[in-house]
Amino acid sequence: MTNRHLQRWLDAWGYLDAPGALHTAPEQVPAEHVYRREICGLLDPAGAVRAQAVFDVDGVPAVCFLAEDGRRDDAAALDAIRERIWNQNLISIVLTVGPDQATALPVVSRALPGETLAFSDASATGPFSRADVQSGEVFVARPTWFAAEGRVDRVLLENLQVMVRELEGHGLSKIDAQLLMAQVMFVSYLEHRGIAGETYRRDHDVESLFTLVGRGDVAGVSRLLDRLKTDFNGDLLEPGAKTEPFWKKLPAVAISRLHAFLRRVDLASGQQDFWKYDFRFIPVELISGIYESFLADDKRDVGAYYTPRHLAMLVVDLALSKSTNLLAERIYDGACGSGILLTTAYRRLLGKAEAQAGRTLGFAERVDLLKSSIFGSDLNLSACRVTAFSLYLSVLEGLDPSDLAILTAQGSSHLPKLVGHNLQGGAEGDFFSQANPRFKAPDCSIFLSNPPWVEPKKNVVLSSDTWAKAKGFDIPRRQTAGAFILRALDCVTPSATLCFILPVSILAAPSSREFMREVLAHYEIETLINFGDVRKLLFAAARQPCVVMVARPRSADQVAPAPTETIEYWVPKADLSLAFGRLTLHGSDRHRLRAQSLAHSNELLTTLFWGNAHDAGMLALLRAGGTxxxxxxxxxxxxxxxxxxxxxxxxxxxxxxxxxxxxxxxxxxxxxxxxxxxxxxxxxxxxxxxxxxxxxxxxxxxxxxxxxxxxxxxxxxxxxxxxxxxxxxxxxxxxxxxxxxxxxxxxxxxxxxxxxxxxxxxxxxxxxxxxxxxxxxxxxxxxxxxxxxxxxxxxxxxxxxxxxxxxxxxxxxxxxxxxxxxxxxxxxxxxxxxxxxxxxxxxxxTAAQTTRIREVVDLVLDSVQPGAFSALHTPLQHRPTQAAAQAYARTLVQELGQWRDALGGEGRVQAELIINERTAHGALGILRLSPAPGTGAAPALTTQRSDDAVQAVVATLQRHQQLPAPLSQNMYLASDVVVRVENSLYLIKPLLCRFWLVGEAMRDAERIVRAAQPEAR
Incomplete structure (x- = not known):
């Protein structure tokens, strides 16, 4: 197939209208793209996948396009491609296109059938179009294609857990079984990635773990592991005191099951028809996260929760976003766990350094960057070793050659010793100990951490309790994460940026009101992101949701927020975009709080989570009469x-x-x-x-x-x-x-x-x-x-x-x-x-208040905190009826009329509602507001349902460059965009109920007025 044919399909589906999200060649992928390495790997003409195009949604790769190159009709070849993509844990859909037909294939499972489409049926609002993908409606029609339990991290974790249970049955302690499987997983990673490749094995006279376990050669396994332990500075997890005696104790049946794991058999079912995990493609961050998820013996007691990859990406983005010299930052995580935040941050620094240099950095340069930039500590020494190991893998990733023996022979230095230097574990890793070296000369410029969420029992005294008591701080429920916030100030520079992943209760619970005031006395909070609605999807085992706090130390001459100080409060909701592994923040999910108001009452964090300023005003008015x-x-x-x-x-x-x-x-x-x-x-x-x-x-x-x-x-x-x-x-x-x-x-x-x-x-x-x-x-x-x-x-x-x-x-x-x-x-x-x-x-x-209350009860209450990805299509994600869209429009016009009267204005507003047909995928609604002649009541609302009319308005706005650049390519983030063209205002929104509520109309009217009338602010 020629590129011309691929262009026809991309054009028909609307992908060519989003060039910033459509990647067709490795050299065209922006250097700053957070998934540049993964996308380039997919597009590599000599690579394992050889995709012709990759489409990302809000920065996360979602769709992979394959053209006619002999593989389209080869089921085995397509399965191999899907398996590799599945291991990468990003792409959800593979589209193979021919001259007249295309086939859509799910990545999550080989057992699910694909769908065939004729070119004559391809359209910009049809199945698998850009609109269908960006809006998430492709998930609604095919939820099994996005089943979380079929993703590589879930499958690998399940197999690890099965192996741990079986090894326990063969006499191993749980911790030894966990450490053994962590060791097996990491060695497999080194071998699959070619780090412990053929040259390495030949030079050191060792064989692969797969081969050795397959024939039960315990002595050979011991020799391989001892060699790797030496080359990785001892930072290779292992059970028992000595390797060989431990492995000799394993019964033959346990060795056999380990070999089944290495053969990538699904251990729960015994079948081999599922995708096989392949560590050549599984991201480093995913490996460290999986370790953290399965190794903690009791996460509830230690308060450690695996930080999901997309949340780690967001936290690193926030922490680094305002840096003026990224490569000069000193980044510290005071509770590094398995290192997913530090690994993500290091990979971001590496990408920046290589973009500046215009080439791949060499081994020694990567090591220097690591040693000068990345620091961590944790009470758990094993966790620090996993962090070190993950960072070593990041240093070696993408090097050609990657074989450690070849790098050594070429004169590259050995991997640096991290544990005991950049990484502190055990007593020196205690964040609240004076022995922690990071507090002796505070030089951290970026602090990011997911601290332990521990509320200790009455008879348990932690180092955080001792520290807080000595400093005179009253921490609600003795929550360790709360003490962490205040202790972090002792290890950072005065201009540092700090980013925490916290339990929401430490800031928002009624019992935390005084503590919130304490935090504001020490920090200028820039952003709070409350993930309360996606609690069960981000941290399935956590008792409560998380909130991300981005802040800077308050100046020494300030003891409280200034009257003009504000905080960005973001409240993302469970969205269909989660099916693609991304966290989407719509404009309607953003609030700006006065810091002094939050210091007065932290109830604002609850009220504005599902409500808005109008709701807060209504409640205040009702409470004025009493409670x-x-x-x-x-x-x-x-x-x-x-x-x-x-x-x-x-x-x-x-x-x-x-x-x-x-x-x-x-x-x-x-x-x-x-x-x-x-x-x-x-x-x-x-x-x-x-x-x-x-x-x-x-x-x-x-x-x-x-x-x-x-x-x-x-x-x-x-x-x-x-x-x-x-x-x-x-x-x-x-x-x-x-x-x-x-x-x-x-x-x-x-x-x-x-x-x-x-x-x-x-x-x-x-x-x-x-x-x-x-x-x-x-x-x-x-x-x-x-x-x-x-x-x-x-x-x-x-x-x-x-x-x-x-x-x-x-x-x-x-x-x-x-x-x-x-x-x-x-x-x-x-x-x-x-x-x-x-x-x-x-x-x-009032009638308006009753309507607002009714929509919250009918739509919002049944949409709160969906318990699984299969439940993402909540009432708020349904399409609004035409009557609901019209009610939104009428409320908006009425609110504008009240603002007009309050500000002494005159005139009337004509409203025209233009919405997609019911059959359109990724439907949009557009409300056009124009001045109407005369005085008196506003003219009747006119409504037009037409795909062509919607497309014509969008095309006109794009042609006149009236849309913000990011939204021009993804209208499904445009829930609060107001565009002015001559005397008309355009509001463009996805046709999802949550954007067409009466409460949203009130908020949108105020935004319009404040944008047009600065004196109304």
């Missing part, structure tokens, strides 16, 4: 209680449970309700045999068991509602259940409050104010409920109407209580819309 917590505290007889504690270590003489025997008992596990009414059938006799005593039974707790109250569990219902129910039946309950209690005669208001806690307003308020609901989705505390807006009827602006609403709600709920339990759910569902309207009236919600 539920203030009402309970200030009103006599009202309050909140917890049930009894079964045990309390501080109580020497427990109380008898006899006073509770005459009461029924509510078990939290049996808690059931129909809306705000408790299902009384779940009550049971008190378990006196199981609980003969309880910690204590004060009068306040006993009163909560007998009077009317609202009982509340920590969890939420499947509809993300508070588990709250009114009941006047006497019963007892444990402390896992809380209660809102009231004096006699307040049953009506209690019932109203129970309904309120089930309302859309409460669900909306909790998502935007309750830390755990927003980021963990696990529990709602009584304190969280106390932050909800509430005003008592007698304090209401219309007390008579407020009392009438309370009576009406109580009357309906009493009827619901009398309804047979089987019919109760249907009756409540029928009344619920009216109930929501009564709540809205009570709180004085």
């Amino acid at each position: 539920l917590g203030k009402f309970l505290k200030a009103t006599p007889g009202w309050g909140s209680r917890k049930g009894f504690h079964a045990k309390d270590s501080s109580v020497e003489e427990p109380a008898s449970s006899r006073p509770l025997w005459k009461l029924q008992y509510l078990d939290a596990k049996a808690f059931a309700l129909d809306g705000p009414v408790l299902d009384a059938s779940t009550l049971a006799p008190f378990p006196k045999a199981k609980l003969p005593t309880v910690a204590r039974l004060p009068t306040s707790v006993m009163d909560a068991f007998t009077g009317p109250r609202i009982v509340i569990t920590d969890g939420m219902t499947t509809q993300r509602e508070v588990c709250a129910a009114f009941s006047s039946t006497p019963f007892s309950f444990k402390s896992s259940i809380g209660a809102i209690v009231a004096p006699p005669g307040q049953e009506d208001l209690l019932r109203f409050l129970a309904l309120y806690l089930h309302s859309d307003l409460a669900r909306y308020g909790l998502l935007l104010t309750a830390f755990q609901v927003a980021f963990e989705r696990e529990r709602v505390s009584l304190k969280d409920l106390g932050a909800l807006p509430f005003v008592a009827p007698d304090k209401h602006k219309d007390p008579a109407r407020a009392r009438a609403i309370v009576r009406e709600v109580s009357k309906r709920l009493q009827a619901l209580e009398r309804t047979p339990s089987l019919a109760r759910a249907d009756q409540y569902a029928q009344w619920k819309p009216e109930a929501q309207a009564l709540i809205a009236e009570y709180f004085g919600l």
Whole structure:
């Protein structure tokens, strides 16, 4: 096939309109591209893949194009190509093109069938087009093509874990089994990459590990490993004290299984029809990350979590982005683990140095760059050795020749000794120890780290605790990562950039409010990136999400943020782009906070995660009348209680449970309700045999068991509602259940409050104010409920109407209580819309506020923190209906009208909505705003659904160079772009629900006004 034919396909699919993302020759790949080496390897005419083009999405290679060169009809050749690409862990789709037909093939598995396309069906909005890929819709139609469990890191990790379990079964300890498999993996890497190649083996009279294990030659294995250990400065992990005795203890069946691992058999199934991992193509960072993921004996206890490759890339980008002399930086990671951050940073420096030199750096130059730039420490000496090993591999990667023996024969120096020099492990690697050499002469200009996320038990004292106590710092929950933030200031220069990967709770939890103020007293925070919505996709085993903090040390003459100081707060959402292994940040996910506001209240980090400034304003206005917590505290007889504690270590003489025997008992596990009414059938006799005593039974707790109250569990219902129910039946309950209690005669208001806690307003308020609901989705505390807006009827602006609403709600709920339990759910569902309207009236919600609350409840709540890649197509990722897009447009025009009136303007706005057809892949919507003649009401919104019309507008804007360069090539990042052409404004957005919400319309209107009217800022 000729290049002309390839051009036809690329043109038809729209790829030629994004030249910056389409790579067709190695020499054309920008020197600064973070995946330049990988892309050049794919495009190398003499390489293993020999692709004709590679397309990246937001910098991450996603699609590989193969033309007619004899391999297109050769299934075995295509399988070999896909296997190599699979090992690289970047490309997701291979497109092989002929003159009249193309075939799309998934990379993740050979078992999945491909799809054939005719050239006559190729279009810019069709399957596998640029729009289809950039928008992520290709994933929606083919989720199995992007299955995370089929990626090379998952498969390799699973095989390693299978081997560890089997070796344990043969008598090895878990740690020895893990170290043995780490050793086998690293030696395989050296051999596959040619570092311990033929010349190396010949010169040192050793054979390959594969050959030696295959024939059970333990002495030969020992000789090979000892030789490698010498050449790699001892930084080769190994189990046992001595190599040969350890291997001799392995039974023959264990040796056989190791050989199966080296043959790359899928150990879980015993099959060989899966792709085989090939360390020639697996990235260095991936190897170190896999080690970190499987080697930690208990990651939860040590607080170590594998830093995903794309997160490591982002952190390094942020840390290095403002450097004016990259090659002069001294980069330090105080908890380097297996070194994925340092390895990524070193590869970035190496790429920069080679781009400046215009050639590949030699071995000695690479070593010099490493020794002068990269530093790390870790308590775990084994982790430091893996870091050293990963850095050695990075030094050797891409060298020609790469064989260590040939390099030595050519006069190259040996690999540098890193552990004990650039890398400190053990006692000297303790970040909080005075013995750590990095603190003796602070010269670090870039600090980046994913510190341990440890909240130690009461009887455990860590070095971080000792250091914090000596310095007078109060670290929330004794979280080691919090102490890390403050300790890092002692090892950096005054102008350093620091970048941390932290548990979000250390900055955003209510208990961290004072600590947030402490951090702001010591740092000028430039950027906070809250990854709360992708927690289960980034750190599947972590208890909480991560936040990335980029900051600089505050000047010595400053003790607090200045009034003008601002912080970029980014809140990326679970996006279809994650299927391609990339983290996408849309403009609508960016906020700018005043640092002083954050110092005043860290609740902003929760509110602005799913909300915007309008939401914050609405909540502030509603709370101005009071909150539920203030009402309970200030009103006599009202309050909140917890049930009894079964045990309390501080109580020497427990109380008898006899006073509770005459009461029924509510078990939290049996808690059931129909809306705000408790299902009384779940009550049971008190378990006196199981609980003969309880910690204590004060009068306040006993009163909560007998009077009317609202009982509340920590969890939420499947509809993300508070588990709250009114009941006047006497019963007892444990402390896992809380209660809102009231004096006699307040049953009506209690019932109203129970309904309120089930309302859309409460669900909306909790998502935007309750830390755990927003980021963990696990529990709602009584304190969280106390932050909800509430005003008592007698304090209401219309007390008579407020009392009438309370009576009406109580009357309906009493009827619901009398309804047979089987019919109760249907009756409540029928009344619920009216109930929501009564709540809205009570709180004085406007129609616009009600609409905003409704869209958050309907779309956002069901989209929070998808648990797997297969669940990425959340309601927010669906296409908006035409009615929803029109509602966005009308709200935007209305908001602009209100801004016009507030600023003393005049005139009207004509809005025209242009959207793609329903069949278009990667559909866009365009809203054109133009001045309309006359005064009075705005003209009616006009809507046009046409692929040609959308393309015509985009082409016009591109032709007049009105679009920012990056967005001109990827419109699917253009969620907040406003373009002005003559007297018209254009808003261009992907047709995804989350960009067409009423809340987005309010925010977009304000952005338009502030851009056009500087005095409105």
